[in-house]
Amino acid sequence: xxxxxxxxxxxxxxxxxxxxxxxxxxxxxxxxxxxxxxxxxxxxxxxxxxxxxxxxxxxxxxxxxxxxxxxxxxxxxxxxxxxxxxxxxxxxxxxxxxxxxxxxxxxxxxxxxxxxxxxxxxxxxxxxxxxxxxxxxxxxxxxxxxxxxxx
Amino acid sequence: xxxxxxxxxxxxxxxxxxxxxxxxxxxxxxxxxxxxxxxxxxxxxxxxxxxxxxxxxxxxxxxxxxxxxxxxxxxxxxxxxxxxxxxxxxxxxxxxxxxxxxxxxxxxxxxxxxxxxxxxxxxxxxxxxxxxxxxxxxxxxxxxxxxxxxx
Amino acid sequence: xxxxxxxxxxxxxxxxxxxxxxxxxxxxxxxxxxxxxxxxxxxxxxxxxxxxxxxxxxxxxxxxxxxxxxxxxxxxxxxxxxxxxxxxxxxxxxxxxxxxxxxxxxxxxxxxxxxxxxxxxxxxxxxxxxxxxxxxxxxxxxxxxxxxxxx
Amino acid sequence: xxxxxxxxxxxxxxxxxxxxxxxxxxxxxxxxxxxxxxxxxxxxxxxxxxxxxxxxxxxxxxxxxxxxxxxxxxxxxxxxxxxxxxxxxxxxxxxxxxxxxxxxxxxxxxxxxxxxxxxxxxxxxxxxxxxxxxxxxxxxxxxxxxxxxxx
Numbered sequence: 176x177x178x179x180x181x182x183x184x185x186x187x188x189x190x191x192x193x194x195x196x197x198x199x200x201x202x203x204x205x206x207x208x209x210x211x212x213x214x215x216x217x218x219x220x221x222x223x224x225x226x227x228x229x230x231x232x233x234x235x236x237x238x239x240x241x242x243x244x245x246x247x248x249x250x251x252x253x254x255x256x257x258x259x260x261x262x263x264x265x266x267x268x269x270x271x272x273x274x275x276x277x278x279x280x281x282x283x284x285x286x287x288x289x290x291x292x293x294x295x296x297x298x299x300x301x302x303x304x305x306x307x308x309x310x311x312x313x314x315x316x317x318x319x320x321x322x323x324x325x326x
Numbered sequence: 327x328x329x330x331x332x333x334x335x336x337x338x339x340x341x342x343x344x345x346x347x348x349x350x351x352x353x354x355x356x357x358x359x360x361x362x363x364x365x366x367x368x369x370x371x372x373x374x375x376x377x378x379x380x381x382x383x384x385x386x387x388x389x390x391x392x393x394x395x396x397x398x399x400x401x402x403x404x405x406x407x408x409x410x411x412x413x414x415x416x417x418x419x420x421x422x423x424x425x426x427x428x429x430x431x432x433x434x435x436x437x438x439x440x441x442x443x444x445x446x447x448x449x450x451x452x453x454x455x456x457x458x459x460x461x462x463x464x465x466x467x468x469x470x471x472x473x474x475x476x477x
Numbered sequence: 478x479x480x481x482x483x484x485x486x487x488x489x490x491x492x493x494x495x496x497x498x499x500x501x502x503x504x505x506x507x508x509x510x511x512x513x514x515x516x517x518x519x520x521x522x523x524x525x526x527x528x529x530x531x532x533x534x535x536x537x538x539x540x541x542x543x544x545x546x547x548x549x550x551x552x553x554x555x556x557x558x559x560x561x562x563x564x565x566x567x568x569x570x571x572x573x574x575x576x577x578x579x580x581x582x583x584x585x586x587x588x589x590x591x592x593x594x595x596x597x598x599x600x601x602x603x604x605x606x607x608x609x610x611x612x613x614x615x616x617x618x619x620x621x622x623x624x625x626x627x628x
Numbered sequence: 629x630x631x632x633x634x635x636x637x638x639x640x641x642x643x644x645x646x647x648x649x650x651x652x653x654x655x656x657x658x659x660x661x662x663x664x665x666x667x668x669x670x671x672x673x674x675x676x677x678x679x680x681x682x683x684x685x686x687x688x689x690x691x692x693x694x695x696x697x698x699x700x701x702x703x704x705x706x707x708x709x710x711x712x713x714x715x716x717x718x719x720x721x722x723x724x725x726x727x728x729x730x731x732x733x734x735x736x737x738x739x740x741x742x743x744x745x746x747x748x749x750x751x752x753x754x755x756x757x758x759x760x761x762x763x764x765x766x767x768x769x770x771x772x773x774x775x776x777x778x779x
Binding site for chain 2: 643
Binding site for chain 3: 348
């Protein structure tokens with residue numbers, strides 16, 4: 176079944192610095208997945224109320240990534256902040272998929288999708304999220320654009 | 327047209343360290359694209375005779391990535407070296423595609439494909455590689471497994 | 478001659494994330510110099526009007542570090558932002574010294590001093606800063622705490 | 629009491645890559661402490677038989693750094709491997725001090741000293757190392773250059 180839409184867009188602003196750039200005078204490719212992950216972690220804190228540290232250390236739950244794909248559309252430099260948008264694309268029983276886009280000065284620099292799985296923090300084996308977290312994802316999943324009132 | 331095969335497998339060994347690991351006691355996801363890129367750069371040095379620094383600084387050629395996709399199959403820890411294999415999957419007129427797999431103790435930890443484009447190092451605009459580099463890719467492309475003698 | 482004081486304190490706030498932490502559940506030591514450097518670069522932008530990218534790419538001037546020393550006073554975790562303070566301690570003819578302190582929840586986590594030299598961006602040889610930049614450092618040097626009016 | 633000498637020199641070789649370099653075409657300053665720490669961790673594995681992951685995860689012991697100082701003597705580029713030397717300078721009851729130097733093509737690029745403390749891995753409070761590890765440091769401390777036979 177195709178995804179019917181996405182959840183509201185979350186914005187996360189990143190400073191691009193000298194340390195991020197390579198001799199081609201642009202941000203090194205390897206930094207970009209880091210930033211996308213940072214944006215997804217900020218999404219977690221904003222929507223679920225827990226960052227990955229709290230989720231793992233305080234609640235014993237891990238969310239390791241099982242897949243990422245990124246298209247790099249335009250070079251990133253320190254001349255502007257990198258504004259990342261994050262949407263929850265799909266929340267399954269034991270995994271979630273986010274879409275992340277990164278913009279500088281309104282120009283799309285990269286876009287990607289990221290799938291992570293819920294696991295037990297110790298054993299790293301698959302599990303469902305606990306009720307309070309499942310409820311947040313269920314709420315977001317049901318409130319997707321264009322899907323309001325369907326349920 | 328599907329790719330008929332791949333070029334010979336290149337091996338690149340990576341030390342996984344404390345610095346690479348997160349509180350889940352495994353390598354942080356963001357490190358894995360870094361390692362894949364490092365393995366591809368080592369492939370360049372071994373096959374083309376130039377690393378990205380030499381290619382960019384000495385020859386004025388860039389090879390920015392335009393796409394990457396990775397599947398994460400098993401956690402990576404410092405308990406073993408990470409052995410990366412790199413194959414050239416396709417060499418086009420102005421871009422190349424590599425496949426990278428990472429193993430620890432014979433277990434597949436990640437696999438991914440990476441597409442990079444040839445650009446002018448200054449303007450970052452698309453270009454064909456110079457003859458000496460084009461010749462290497464042409465040779466490798468023609469020598470793919472199962473394609474020997476076909477040209 | 479001992480430094481008679483420092484310039485006004487500049488504040489720079491850093492988000493500590495999952496990616497920064499190691500299996501000891503605290504920020505990895507190697508991240509801390511990165512953050513101190515990021516704070517110093519932010520100081521440059523705020524006081525001189527140029528970040529290191531602009532300084533290097535647009536003005537042809539480098540400011541490589543020649544020395545750093547850091548004392549680590551308390552662990553850093555993602556449970557709070559890391560608030561860095563930066564002061565210019567001394568501006569010499571061809572080098573500058575900054576002091577950086579990092580706090581979480583008012584607790585001093587690290588403190589250090591960092592010396593960088595002015596160099597020609599291409600040759601990396603020592604040089605004096607151009608007049609507009611020299612003027613900023615001279616102004617700050619003369620306005621140190623307790624040194625007002627002394628010149 | 630001044631240190632009377634150092635333990636034998638340990639060598640650790642590092643590949644410098646594109647990812648490590650900034651727009652000044654040299655390794656970014658922040659990478660250098662990372663490399664020094666990597667070299668010290670390799671020293672641990674070679675001399676004590678445990679890397680920091682094993683020490684922390686398997687033995688419940690942490691060795692957080694309490695101080696580092698580095699002098700940067702010459703730029704580092706990908707044109708050569710970076711050869712790091714590590715010596716144990718002093719082993720105290722609850723802390724150790726290492727000296728690290730980094731060379732490219734026999735040129736000293738950086739040198740620094742690093743002090744780390746033994747702590748309980750959970751509480752991060754100071755402790756002495758367990759007997760098997762204390763014995764290694766005691767042996768090395770007694771075998772310092774020029775101190776042979778003195779005990």
